[in-house]
Amino acid sequence: MNQGIEQVSRFARRFCLMALAAFSLAACATPKYEVGRTVATSTGSAPRPGSMIGRDGKPLRGTEKPYQIKGVWYYPHEDKDYNVVGIGSWYGEQFHNRKTSNGEIFDMNLPSAAHKTLPLPSLVEVTNLDNGRKMIVRVNDRGPFVGDRIIDLSKAAAEELGYRRQGVARVRVKYVGPAPRRAIEAPRQYAQAAPPPPRPRSAPRSFEDIQEPPQRVQVLPPPREATWNPAPVQQSAPPINPPDPVFASSRSAAYRVQAGSFSSRENAEKAVRQLTSAGRASIEAIERATGTLYRVTVAAGDDEGAAWTLRQRVEALGYSGATILRP
Template sequence: MALAAASLAACATPKYEFGRTVATSTGSAPRPGSMIGRDGKPLRGTEKPYQIKGIWYYPHEDRNYNVVGIGSWYGEQFHNRKTSNGEIFDMNLPSAAHKTLPLPSLVEVTNLDNGRKMILRVNDRGPFVGDRIIDLSKAAADELGYRRQGVARVRVKYVGPAPRRALEAPRQYAQAAPTPPPPPRPRTAPRSFEDIQEPPQRVQVLPPRREATWSPAPIQQSAPPINPPDPVFTSSRSAYRVQAGSFSTRENAEKAVRQLTSAGRASIEAVERATGTLYRVTVAAGEDESAAWTLRERVEALGYSGATILRP
């Protein structure tokens, strides 16, 4: 959740996660040395320490971050508002908020109650309520299966930094591999005029045409065959779908569709947003939820590690 709206949340935030200090409650500003990064340059933007309700938080990259705790989700109250790193929050797209991990970054979130997991892009700060360790968007909570109950016991693992632009992020937003160029045609030596020969002529001998004999009996003619109607495909919105990724250009989306032909029937869905058109690539999964999870594993095996299941 955005820092500007943090006053709406409670401040009982834990100070330790697996023995690592993530915040102090002294209420005093950070020391001057804490405002310098590891590269010796001053911290900028979301890298700087910040204070919520008297508690100081120090953002930093923790490659060994692997924490079990309570996960929650947020939606309509912050929909279409700016996140902590300046992006527009869309509750219908998977994303996450964390108190100290870099913005943006990628984390793997596992719902320990049902075993579902997915990789999410962290682009916001929070949650600042109780002992919660991560806040997911409405879409992400729905995919992990705890939107209705509101919270769940989750494991959060740091994956690594994410691209600066949201539409280029890989788990949450897959990137299709470029199609390799065709191999060059072998060059052959030029042929001489003597090598060019006229192809042999083929003559087809037809049998003599038989004259039709008149018959007084009427000739029974069968009715012309009726062409079968074109197949009608029902909308995939009434069944499960697996979202391989979203792309900022239709060309990349079409490449992903060609790459996913072995997994099933893939299609492109254009989603209009304030920042432009987003091309979402999905694969039809049918009406069986277990089959949808199996298809998700096949899509991930094709290189789309951020594949998610869209429910009817």
């Protein structure tokens, strides 16, 4: 009896030792990966979003996370030395008024760009190597995913660089730096076209009505003695002309960025105050048959590239319809 119990006990000990050895071998065969790293593969499912950790130890945001297109993985990151020559293309109506990868609304009539891996949003300098034209554009979308193309520009940007008609061009793309983030639902009260001024109830406004404050005019005293010919007194008084408006000239020898046009001078002055951080803003009075418009512009200097950079700063302040005025 005791002999049988002893045999069962030895068998149980052997079984436990064998199970423990098998578990240890399985643990040694399990591959190990560094925490926060994802494995680059051309096929298979995407990494679990919760495991995507950046170099600073913080979770990656949506536009920073690796993504897969047509079986190829792309890893967005900032490359301060990015300076690449390749083929550039453009896109327009098919994506007009649709959301970009970072949530902004794509407008094909405004300069912008799409890139596979640069941060969103960021600024890049694009040079058309066929004609020497260059400009700074805001990258706010992902692409292009056709062949070896390195950048996709909006219709307006391709037009500015001179390759909209041919569709593609040999370009150089150089990273400039991060771009200011825009509010997705930013108000556009200054970006919209100015509404027509209200119809006057009686006579149209005179030129003096728009001056604030009006210039004081000295009234000449009447002649001491009434005579039949007061003409000499009237002729001695200088003609009363309306004062010159304190506005900038509509002609300029340098680039300017137009933030908007306003039917109200009060709104134009408000825009000037808001644009103080962007540069020297001024108001131009434009006389029309329907009334006076007040155009607000910011001086941009003689360099076209600086004008494009200033335009983006003006847009970041809420004037998304800003345009460049050439000398």
